[in-house]
Amino acid sequence: MSDLPKLSRFNDNVLSKYQIYNSIFTTLPFDTIDNTGVLLPLLHKVCEKGFALGKNPTEIIEHFFKKYQENPTEQEKTDLLFKFIQYIERQVVLFDAIEDAAFPAVNNMDGVGTLRGSKESATLNNKKEELKAYLEDFKVRVVLTAHPTQFYPGSVLGIITDLDEAIQRDDLLLIKKLLAQLGKTPFYKKTKPTPFDEAVSLVWYLEHVFYHSVPKIYNYIQNNIYDGNPMDNEIIDLGFWPGGDRDGNPFVTTEITLNVAERLRQSVLRNYYRDVRRLKRRFTFDGVQEILARIEKRLYKHVVRSYSKVNFSQKILLEELSAAREIISTKHQSLFIEELDDFINKVRIFGFHFATLDIRQDSRVHHAAFTQIVKDLQSIGDTTFPKNYNNLSEEDKVEALSLIKGSIDPSKLTEKISVDTIESMYALKEIQKRNGERGANRYIISNNQTALNVMQTFAMLNLCGFENELPVDVIPLFETVEDLINAEDVMRTLYANRAYRYHLEKRKNKQTIMLGFSDGTKDGGYLMANWGIFKAKEALTKVSREFDIEVIFFDGRGGPPARGGGKTHAFYASLGPTIEDKEIQLTIQGQTISSNFGTKASSQYNLEQLLSSGIKNDIFTKDQLNDKHRELMEDLAANSYQTYVDFKKHPKFLPYLEKMSTLKYYAKTNIGSRPSKRSNSATLDFSALRAIPFVGSWSQLKQNVPGFFGVGTALKKYEDEGKFDEIVDFYNASDFFRTLLENSMMSLTKSFFGLTAYMSEDPEFGAFWNIIHDEYKTTKRLLLKLAGHTELMENFPVGKASIEMREQIVLPLLTIQQFALKQIQELQKNEGNEKELEIYEKMVMRSLFGNINASRNSA
Known part of the structure; x- marks a missing residue:
């Protein structure tokens, strides 16, 4: 299987399985409206055909009802549209679970960018000692943040995990039951989560994913690079923001901060308690069992908050474990010692804090x-x-x-x-x-x-x-x-x-x-x-x-390229010697947590990629920009900046976001605890607007402006002056520049202007929409010309295929959202439509979730 090209492995393990399991899912009888699952593929076809013919979302939805429903009432129409939204949300989850299950089969867990790959490269190049010295200081810190770009409730996360395991085993009966459970499990939160709720959601990842993947990496380095000798460096640190990030969040109080810290402490000690109970089954030897029983008793006391006296610490626990190890080593032929070493390493890495708040x-x-x-x-x-x-x-x-x-x-x-x-x-x-x-x-x-x-x-x-x-x-x-x-x-x-x-x-x-x-x-x-x-x-x-x-x-860094995301490991590997790189620290947020660190396999792989990017930059390559490259980059950035600033100053910029996008609905989604802007002003102030709803609103429009706007104009200047070859040379010579533009290509790949083409005729915003569309076309044409490609992301076929499938799944959802936005605009022209307005506003808000969650492969 691993000998097949990566795209073939993706097609076999993800796309084919999705078609099979989705066909089961759409026939499950869990809703009150008959045939929702049968009608959804028909809506999908109508959307595809309609946009190909230049129809607008309103025409497409109306055509669907005319063709496939017999004189439905307005109530029946809206009921069915809400059911479609629910279905599509769950189709996204199904695709997530299948992609997670296939991760080890699709990605080479021992290939380029993994620790095994780095170790083999170092050995071949006689650089093992250099690698060892580098890892004495080098660290990666992954900081989990609760920024509201995607949040599945804990119940849905549990179903995704169970689906992942059932899909790996091809357990069709269990998959069917889990899909039925998924259909009946609510996604939508009736109330906003508190910062403590957000923390609890993220602690799930610490307990179920990082607690296992981080020590696995540490153990590999210790055994294969340090030849089993102890290391002073934890190598991977975890950070945590929910409950401590007070910026613009009035709901983060000191009490919540202390409660989150206590939750982190209790969570890691609970994991230690489980591990010690398992170790007791192995170490039934004199001297060792007594130590483990003593540790078990103390951990049990400290997992409970009421035990407020602090007389137990990481230092004390490590001393006890070290004494146990000495007895096993000297008196019991080191029997099962690797299992104890694994636990000792966990205590070294996670301490009594789990992640730094x-x-x-x-x-x-x-x-x-x-x-x-x-x-x-x-x-x-x-x-x-x-x-x-x-x-x-x-x-x-x-x-x-x-x-x-x-x-x-x-x-x-x-x-x-x-x-x-x-x-x-x-x-x-x-x-x-x-x-x-x-x-x-x-x-x-x-x-x-x-x-x-x-x-x-x-x-x-x-x-x-x-x-x-x-x-x-x-x-x-x-x-x-x-x-x-x-x-x-x-x-x-x-x-x-x-x-x-x-x-x-x-x-x-x-x-x-x-x-x-x-x-x-x-x-x-x-x-x-x-x-x-x-x-x-x-x-x-x-x-x-x-x-x-x-x-x-x-x-x-955010999830999508427009918020500093994109191909993160490639970015760090491209920085060169003029930038200090003893540590890589970055925030991981929203859908990036679930996509890159949602399972043990993906977490291990992506943490190794980050570690290897630092190793590659420091030991194997020194990608340094020369004076000519700097001059080009300076000029491109300046031209791009001026284009973007002029665009922001356009009198229709803020009104467009307010009236034509989903911006104001972000605050109503109950997806995160933070307000969507920093001030309480009733009018929209750009400086108070948070980056997440700003970038997210462009994403919902499928326009992704912050990920490309200004890039095309900056490149066109060189084309117009007959100097485009200089940019081509720069692109081919610099990993930094190439990674930057490849991330911009990802933003373009996720754009679909056919969805909002009707806006080009709008009397108020038509000209403004055309400015965006023209810049998109210019940027796309010139990035393809620069890379020598005929299609965007053609050198990343698996990422491209995943994006295409996700975009396909949510196409009806996007269409419904635009239809609802258009209905709202029409209803607002007259008074007395409050009830209908409320329905369509709810439709816009509900459709946000599936679109956000489907974008998870953005980093």
């Missing part, structure tokens, strides 16, 4: 909270801050804040914003006490613009009574094009500050800096965001090396 807040909130703290303390005669603090220059404020130390009492503060901010910092102390320092030791400042933003946070943390040194990394997040340009000066100021420099010395001379791909793209367009981040990384690497600081870049 990051705290994040916006610099503007910090500034307001901090200003109030200064005011409150000065009003009661407290001398923590100089009396003239508010009149100092920014430079002098930075200096003054570096000296701040103390233990502030939150009850002395008068404003909620200050109390909440300080209490969230005290929560770090509490979590570290229960879960260990790795439980929560990072504070991220989003929308960071100045050194003062960092020092305000640094000062507030130092007011929280941490003994001795501050055991917290302060992490600025640079997002907009302007902030990326200023990032080097901000860090230079901080590195030059004696107190901050001393803090970094105590943190092993490492500084983590986060860069926001998602908001960067929203602000500056696709090419400028990626090039801006690349240049910022180079500048930040240079200034950090100047001060003997090892900078670690933490990338805020």
